[in-house]
Amino acid sequence: MIWNPNKECMSRDEMSALQGKRLHKMVEYVYHNVPFYRHKLQELDIRPDDIQSIEDIRKLPFTTKKDLRDNYPFGLQAAPQSQIIRVHASSGTTGNPTIVGYTRKDIGVWSECMARCLTAYGVTRDDLFSVSYGYGLFTGGLGAHYGVEHIGASVIPAGTGNTEKHLKLIRDLGITGIACTPSYALYLAETMDKLGIKKEDIRLRVGAFGAEPWTENMRQEIQERLGLKGYNLYGLSEVMGPSVSYECQMQHGSHICEDHFYPEIINPVTLESLPAGQTGELVFTTLTKEGMPVIRYRTRDLCSLLPGTCDCGRTSVRMGRIEGRSDDMLIIRGINVFPSQVESVVLSMPEFAPRYMLVVDRVNNLDTLQVQVEIRQEYFTGVFDTPAAVDQLEKKLASKLKSVLSIAAKVQLKAPNTIERSQGKSAHVIDKRKL
């Protein structure tokens, strides 16, 4: 099912025309209402009338998380406070939180986009849907909540915590859909095991998972253990919240609500736009937002865009899985290296456990990169009784790394379970360079 075929299945020409029109309006709006943007545009000698088509977006300057923090709390707000009906705040682990105000129209657009997501997942007004994201300053809970109400399904605002009671409701009420983080979904499955609740005892069939990175393996595990189909739900509070993009029944890339959020992929170093299909940093421009619009906001998320009509019938551009964060980037011998690139290579070779460590050092003024990987016990067979055989395995990995990274990496094999398991992003890198 498609919630809004007019927008979700629009022809490319119509979509580009709509985006161009909305971009022009948006630039005019922020130019007159946000001194920060006005100054930036004036510095570049750009007038709102210079922006007529969506291609003109490349003339505009980028906005970063730092800009949002520097203008804390309401510096980037475009609408007068009297028009703001809700304020969310993103976690401020390093400095000020980001404050995002929404007008009544913004909340309407958000509900509309969330309705598109839920409909793509197969949720209808007949469903009982549990929102198990945190309610509060975090956009997850209320964002999903309004979407469920908008399509007319019954929302169960479970929030987080009290998992046993939540499971009782899932079972007794026959709850059919859930929105939560993928890790919470796995925690639910564990709690079910603990309480002796089987997946046959519950009626969950749709999961909307987001707010943290997850893998295809996690999807398989959640689907298997909860007996549902799990879909990606992507969003960020700086742009709106959950609903910026969503997977459809094809589970092949997430459709972006591009009539409201215009995506670009850029090289995070040169800031050049990259062609479709290439991985780079995801950048969003809000096309209709009133409260706090953003122009070319750098998400720091690395992914690629998949253009073309999807088998589901939607024409909206899709984004691939988030492959990493551009702030993890290392510069080694002048080449940009992302830990996620190493990860993709390591994951592609079953001989190694899905764990790795990058050790960067500088020896005689030359950067060195060492990649530590664990040999997987099941793949350590009798043929590895000579160093020559083990070296061959190292060489295989080294040559794959070389082709992906464009620089040579020295592979160091480690025994099973010797590399620390961690979910943290920076935990994959040891940079010993003293500069």
Added chain:
Amino acid sequence: MTIHQLSIFIENRSGTLIKVLDALKQAGIQIIASTIADTAEYGIYRLICSEPMRACEELKKAGVAVALSEVFALELDNEPGRAADAVKMFSEADISITYMYSFLLRGKGILIFRTDNNEHAQDVIRTKGLKSIGEDALSALA
């Protein structure tokens, strides 16, 4: 007839070897012979022991990267030149020996080696009257 050798991946770090040896000790496995092929970063610890299958399982449980490899064990008279005689027979048959180590057991020389062609090596052992020794016999001697 080949016997099982444990081939174990060992990092060049203190504590890695004792982890292996401790696991074997806990399992009551007796080591008959061992050698390490070392490189700058790691070693392949090759080990002949009692109950190699069980030893392998126990080491796996302990989280060690271990595998079973098939090697030959030849029993030779303990006098000068016997190893040369034996190896020459394989060399003349164009069989390469990948690695080899030896030890003395009850006054007999035991030569452990792996070849690039086990079937062919087996023929040489049979036709040349060499005495290869099996796992049970080796354990009994130890």
